[in-house]
Amino acid sequence: MTDRMNMNPNLVLLSSLGWENEVICVVCQNCDWRFLGGIGKIPNECPHCHLAKLEEYPGNDFSMMVDFIKPPELHLPFSFPVSQLLEKIHNYSKNIPFAPDDLSLENLQRRLRKIYLPMWLVDSNVSATWQAECGYYYQAKSHQEKFSHGRWQTQEVIETRTRWEPRLGKLTRTYHNISAPALEEHRPLMAALGNFEYEKAVPVTTAALMNDSAQPALVCIPSRDKDDAWPDTLPRFQEQGSEESRLACAADQIREFRWKAEFSNQNWSLFLLPMWSSYYLDDENKPQSILVNGQSGQMSGSRRASMKKARKVSLAILIAALIALALTVVVGLISLTFPDLTVVAGIGLVFSLMIALAAIYPIAIAWSVNRER
Ligand SMILES: [Zn+2]
Incomplete structure (x- = not known):
């Protein structure tokens, strides 16, 4: 290996990116999902499609994938208790009438895998001119006539109204950790897993990710590159710009926010979300995935009875x-x-x-x- 390093000065090893020596990159030939995992801790079959074996990425030069396999900046830890997870799986397997023979608690439990799903995080300087309508609350007094006890009475009513005023301005800021999907399947996955509490994100070391002895995790590698992900971040940047413009104008509300923004000095990093995956085989021996949110425990899987x-x-x-x-x-x-x-x-x-x-x-x-x- 040392010889080869000397031969190719551009060679990038996983270890030189910050991963430990025991970490390897594996690929599923069927669905093309790629993972990083500890040597000897990689499951045989792909935990995404369950249809093919995971094979080691050929060669040891990762220079083409550097952005995708940089150690992550933040992660959400697996915080949903395993005992409750097993109870959920048990109830799931019990509640399918005429369940296929393969759908048993033992099988689901044996095939449980911990997977970290990636998201992009981007920091960027923004310089923009903007215009919007800012809303200011004010109290308006009015009178209401009410007929009671045989006569008309006048009642004073105070209500909150909004006064809208046009505003424009300039903004130069740096925004941090704007997120964007890093997987092609991000939307269906999130629909299955439900919400994550992003505010519970914490920094993570590569050792902590890989060295969970009870149940080693696989880190999924992004399938969308930065160019694909960038347009998804724009509405988020705009939301932040809009909110800051509202604050700058001391307004209670803001609407019709439009801006011309220039972005510079982008810095991309990765953020990991925890997911459990398992599966059972239906009548046709087709794997049916079961996904569980590693934070909230929300579970999703197709229910297949055996005809x-x-x-x-x-x-x-x-x-x-x-x-x-x-x-x-x-x-x-x-x-x-x-x-x-x-x-x-x-x-x-x-x-x-x-x-x-x-x-x-x-x-x-x-x-x-x-x-x-
Ligand atoms: Zn696969």
Whole structure:
């Protein structure tokens, strides 16, 4: 390795970026997600698509990926208690009727993986001219006539109104830690995981990220570059600019904020969000992901019932109905000789039909579960 370093002066090793020597980069050949993880602590299969093995990134030169694999600046720690997580998973697996055989607490627990999802954070100097309408509250006194106790009475009413005034100005500021999605799948992931409390973010060392002995984590590598992410930050910068302009004008509200902004001295870093992932296989052996917010515990996963199981139960009920019908026919034949039994045969017929109808029930339930989402 030393020889190769000498041969290529531009070679960038993970360790030279600040990761420890035991950290490697792995890639999923199916979904193309890339992760950093500790040697010997990498799961066999991809924790995102669950369809392929994670393979080590070929070579040891990361010069093309430097921005994507820089150690993160901030992270939200996994703070949702594991005991409650297991309880949630247990309830999840219990609450799917005709659950596929693979959907068991043991399987879900064994396949649990800790993953840090990346977001971009950008600092930038902003120099802008802006214009807006600033709103100022004022108290207005008015009178209301009210008819009570047989006569008209005048009541004084004080209400808060807003006076809007046009304003314009210049602004030169540095804004820090404006966030933007770093993964193509950011939106669906956030929809599944719900909100994170960003204010609980804390700085993190690479050692602390990788050395959790109980359950080692994988750090997901961004799939969107800065150029893709930059437009997403603009509304955030504008929100901050608008709020600061409101404060500068000592206004109570601001609307119609427009600015011409120039950005300079951008500094990009990464921010990590905690997520648990697991999965089970449905009837067709297709992995169904279960995702849990590592901070709030919000859980999301597609519920798939096993149609095979439901059909078996339906078939058993149908067989019971046929047996009941066969008995009814026998009783019906006997009733030709003993007319008193006609009533029994009649009841038997109704009973058989009811059982036959009940046979639809398991299939209908499984079908309605599989139709969700
Ligand atoms: Zn994958």
